Amino acid sequence: MATIGYARVSTRDQNPEGQTDVLEAAGCEKIFVEHASGTLAKRPALTDALSYLRDGDTLVVTKLDRLGRSVRNLKHVADELQQRGIALKALSQGIDTTTPGGRSFFHMLAAIAEFEHDLIVERTHDGLAAARARGRKGGPKFKMTANKIRQARSMYDSGNHTVQEIADTFGVSRPTIYRHLQSELGQA
Template sequence: MTSSSTSTTSTSTCVGYARVSTREQNPDPLHDALTADGCTKISTDHASDTLAHRPALTEALGYLRPGDTLVVTKLDRLSRSVKNLKDLTAQLDAARVGLRAISQGIDTTTPGGRLFFHMLAAIAEFEHDLVAERTREDLAAARARGRRGGGVVKMTATKAAQARLMYDAGGHTVAQIAETFGASRTTIYRHLEES
């Protein structure tokens, strides 16, 4: 994506971006929606759980020119964090590129769309901060009562005995045992040591 001091080009392009979370997931419905919205080019990332490694998004951003619009079906297809979404939007704004999220009715090429987007981003950031604050308070309260923070998986005496049998049989790794019981490896190790 290149920024230019020249005026916006007279012919703008809608570039679609799609992301599916697994290689087996069919991107066709996303492509159909983007094509119906007027996208002449669509870039698709597959199974990209990390925000850093998205080659198709990099390709789409490199293709965009001032006056163009990046189109997604929903904002969560573009980003999984409020901070990353704000960074991407700032990058698009600097390059004079619009952003449209079809199903959410967001279009930053219009004043109302820009206002709606920034309101949504502010609410999402506020909600994230509230959750983080509540988590910190809960962990502090738990520590004050002598408990460690973190999720707790209940390993009953029966499950612990089964885990011990699996471990002693030698056919399973601790990681496989942990996955079987939906527990962490640390939890399994602790129960193995106790038994």
């Protein structure tokens, strides 16, 4: 029965030592460290940790958000661990699925988090529908107005400016300038 740790930091610049120190203090014999955003579907160190774990082992994380990308993903990982006979401990939340109370607490947290997520989605949809009913649309505000496109065309046609200079003038990328110049040619 091994105690295995998993630590994750979102970027290469972040230091995982705070997590690894806590995991070592918790008695983890081996620690897998990930340098990746939690939103990424592929997390090699987590895959390695899950492959390394055996029936009767315990996976330890400092916080649940280090383990799962979302509530559903976290629940999926926890269910997989449970099916394989592997316990889960989240140290800062006091979750320990080796006990009936810990399993119950984990499932309650997961259910509450999923409910909260569903409420956020519902409120977002309601807000978007209300905005649409008032004639507002979502999405980015375009930086290139018709007037700016004409100015960019004039600058380009004069031959005195590079496309990069034109892009810098309007605060957009070169592909944006090319796209607008191309679309204006199509309209002429």
